[in-house]
Amino acid sequence: MTTTVEKPSSDAPSGGNVPLVELKNVGKSYGNITALKDICLRVHAGEVTGILGDNGAGKSTLIKIISGLHQQTDGELLVDGEPTKFGSPADALEKGIATVYQNLAVVPLMPVWRNFFLGQELRKKSFPFSLDADAMRATTLTELSKMGIDLPDVDVPIGSLSGGQKQCVAIARAVFFGARVLILDEPTAALGVKQSGVVLKYITAAKEAGFGVVFITHNPHHAHLVGDHFVLLNRGRQKLDCTYDEITLEHLTQQMAGGDELEALSHELRGGKN
Ligand SMILES: Nc1ncnc2c1ncn2[C@@H]1O[C@H](COP(=O)(O)OP(=O)(O)OP(=O)(O)O)[C@@H](O)[C@H]1O
Numbered sequence: 001m002t003t004t005v006e007k008p009s010s011d012a013p014s015g016g017n018v019p020l021v022e023l024k025n026v027g028k029s030y031g032n033i034t035a036l037k038d039i040c041l042r043v044h045a046g047e048v049t050g051i052l053g054d055n056g057a058g059k060s061t062l063i064k065i066i067s068g069l070h071q072q073t074d075g076e077l078l079v080d081g082e083p084t085k086f087g088s089p090a091d092a093l094e095k096g097i098a099t100v101y102q103n104l105a106v107v108p109l110m111p112v113w114r115n116f117f118l119g120q121e122l123r124k125k126s127f128p129f130s131l132d133a134d135a136m137r138a139t140t141l142t143e144l145s146k147m148g149i150d151l152p153d154v155d156v157p158i159g160s161l162s163g164g165q166k167q168c169v170a171i172a173r174a175v176f177f178g179a180r181v182l183i184l185d186e187p188t189a190a191l192g193v194k195q196s197g198v199v200l201k202y203i204t205a206a207k208e209a210g211f212g213v214v215f216i217t218h219n220p221h222h223a224h225l226v227g228d229h230f231v232l233l234n235r236g237r238q239k240l241d242c243t244y245d246e247i248t249l250e251h252l253t254q255q256m257a258g259g260d261e262l263e264a265l266s267h268e269l270r271g272g273k274n
């Protein structure tokens, strides 16, 4: 099974080194709760940025800012080097930033192809009031087989697919509709080893095709398998920011698990015996 992803349809970002998306000292407060403070992040084309952090660390808040759902209260958001303010997720989509949420906005009982084109249906040229079901079926089949998902029938309800396949359908959909930055919110959280493998392979294929991928996860193993760059959030602060070459899986896991706090806990639980 080969996994291939076509190159982003929009033009390559200006110059090789200008990040697709950059956050400069971004902060977000909800009333007197500080959800994020001083976050600096660069998302480059052809790279996977892994965002790690425990519950309440600020991961969702961070992606809500990049995807246009919320606005930061401090700092700057730049797209292709230009300071930008998104009023809504539609503004972010227009710039090619697409988010695949964990709960996937799919209608489980509808066929795969209807979900693929949900809200952006193709219509017959001669009868603009009728849907072009044949074209949508054919496109869905082609787009999915490009990424190694060979469904015999795209008429089955999407709810009958495996978790990994559903994630891949959602990602393929974002790619097809012009994304160049893919934000994936815990795409492997609810999946077993094999299904996670399907999604991780697809993440690597998307990166190799030149997409900027932001991969949010609790799982340091998954992050380390596909990530080029890691950011660890802890209570809204950036605790770690390093490249693949700068950190081992053991260190990433230890940092993620709370590092020193975990050692102290182990010591306490074992009554100081180790
Ligand atoms: N709309 C909101 N109003 C008030 N506080 C919020 C809001 N959204 C998030 N927070 C607070 O901001 C902090 C970060 O939350 P966030 O949802 O970004 O964390 P997370 O890393 O995504 O956690 P999880 O892994 O549980 O999804 C938390 O303390 C949360 O209670």
Ligand SMILES: [Mg+2]
Binding pocket: 059, 060, 061
């Ligand atoms: Mg979250």
